[in-house]
Amino acid sequence: MSQSSPKSQLTKETLLPLLAAHVMEHGLGGASLRPLAKAAGTSDRMLIYHFGNKERLIVDLLGYIAGIYAAALEAGIGAERAATRQECAARILAQSREPMMQTFMVLWWEIVAGSARGLPGYKDAAEEMMTKQLTWLETQMPADDPDPKGGARYLMTLLEGSLMLGAVGHARTAREALMASELARPSPRD
Amino acid sequence: MSQSSPKSQLTKETLLPLLAAHVMEHGLGGASLRPLAKAAGTSDRMLIYHFGNKERLIVDLLGYIAGIYAAALEAGIGAERAATRQECAARILAQSREPMMQTFMVLWWEIVAGSARGLPGYKDAAEEMMTKQLTWLETQMPADDPDPKGGARYLMTLLEGSLMLGAVGHARTAREALMASELARPSPRD
DNA sequence: ATCGGAATGTAGCGACTGCTACAAGAGCCT
DNA sequence: AGGCTCTTGTAGCAGTCGCTACATTCCGAT
Numbered sequence A, B: 001m002s003q004s005s006p007k008s009q010l011t012k013e014t015l016l017p018l019l020a021a022h023v024m025e026h027g028l029g030g031a032s033l034r035p036l037a038k039a040a041g042t043s044d045r046m047l048i049y050h051f052g053n054k055e056r057l058i059v060d061l062l063g064y065i066a067g068i069y070a071a072a073l074e075a076g077i078g079a080e081r082a083a084t085r086q087e088c089a090a091r092i093l094a095q096s097r098e099p100m101m102q103t104f105m106v107l108w109w110e111i112v113a114g115s116a117r118g119l120p121g122y123k124d125a126a127e128e129m130m131t132k133q134l135t136w137l138e139t140q141m142p143a144d145d146p147d148p149k150g151g152a153r154y155l156m157t158l159l160e161g162s163l164m165l166g167a168v169g170h171a172r173t174a175r176e177a178l179m180a181s182e183l184a185r186p187s188p189r190d
Numbered sequence C: 001a002t003c004g005g006a007a008t009g010t011a012g013c014g015a016c017t018g019c020t021a022c023a024a025g026a027g028c029c030t
Numbered sequence D: 001a002g003g004c005t006c007t008t009g010t011a012g013c014a015g016t017c018g019c020t021a022c023a024t025t026c027c028g029a030t
Helices: A012-026 A033-039 A044-051 A054-075 A085-096 A099-117 A122-140 A148-167 A171-180 B012-026 B033-039 B044-051 B054-075 B085-096 B099-117 B122-140 B148-167 B171-180
Strands: none
Touching: A012 A033, A012 A044, A012 A054, A012 A099, A033 A044, A033 A054, A044 A054, A054 A099, A054 A122, A085 A099, A085 A122, A085 A148, A099 A122, A099 A148, A099 B099, A099 B148, A122 A148, A148 A171, A148 B099, A148 B148, A148 B171, A171 B148, B012 B033, B012 B044, B012 B054, B012 B099, B033 B044, B033 B054, B044 B054, B054 B099, B054 B122, B085 B099, B085 B122, B085 B148, B099 B122, B099 B148, B122 B148, B148 B171
């Protein structure tokens, strides 16, 4: 067999969590091999050895981050659905206010920027995360909602717009926009 | 007087448009002095001379970009308001589909990312652009709208969410979300 | 005519970039 | 035991980074 030796503790799998922790704090754009390696307790030499080159490292890292994002969402799936769209919106807002999600958002906008610019790996990771977010939202929609899928899409679009406005200092605009939306009214349609 | 000499054609004012054109194409994050200087027909030496250091150059550049964004919006103010919120949404969507706006969006997400990370100058520029966008939208809202300001905020939040989803490959999600929103219905409130 | 200051070119500094050449250790198979 | 491959350390390369020292040119003020 090719992996019969248990000697090495240094694999992609053991490296990625440490690398992810580093980019979560310091960002993706300015990340360079030596600080990355230091955060993982190795040398740039070994990062290249295990990932081939920096681009593949970033791509793997983005995939890994998308994976833990998905896992975090899945772990946070409540047992019962929301009763109304309002409550559904409240839940997702509460989720986005958690500290871990706050620090993640800083990284998220870098991923969006990389995706818009076409950097390799960024769009796939971003798309995967948004898909996951969307299906998570669908599970939270009220059971009697006339259009749960459409409602989830609507809710997510509004939410992401709010998050973006919040990131650029227009949190108030976003908050008032949400209050002016149909989410502030008791029933989705009547 | 201090600026009586017409000798030099090399000032911040003449430099900024050329620098802006460069970052519009190549991005802000990876921008370094020498390519920037080449695009402006000078040397890195002169950029430092005129702006002091790179950080101040970026801050000035962001301010300049916010300025031209505002000017572009102002130039595009239609004489008459929209008749309905739907039409208002259609206008802003049409605007966002223009080629110049498309290339600007790539830069925009970098600005959002920098703003979220707290890089100097980013948040101010982003906030200014969003404020301008909001007031532009208010001028486009129907004259008989019950809540033009609130409607503009709502519309912008939804639109920005759509643009973000579009940037990460969820354009379909965004499109369908817009169609499921109240903007797809004839009257804002009835 | 001379001085002074603003503007510009040339060269280079030290730090950092991604990456590689080379050698050596470590455990495997025969 | 002898090789073999996988893994790792040490050094270093060529290139780029932001920035600066130094010298020069040029123009207006005196």
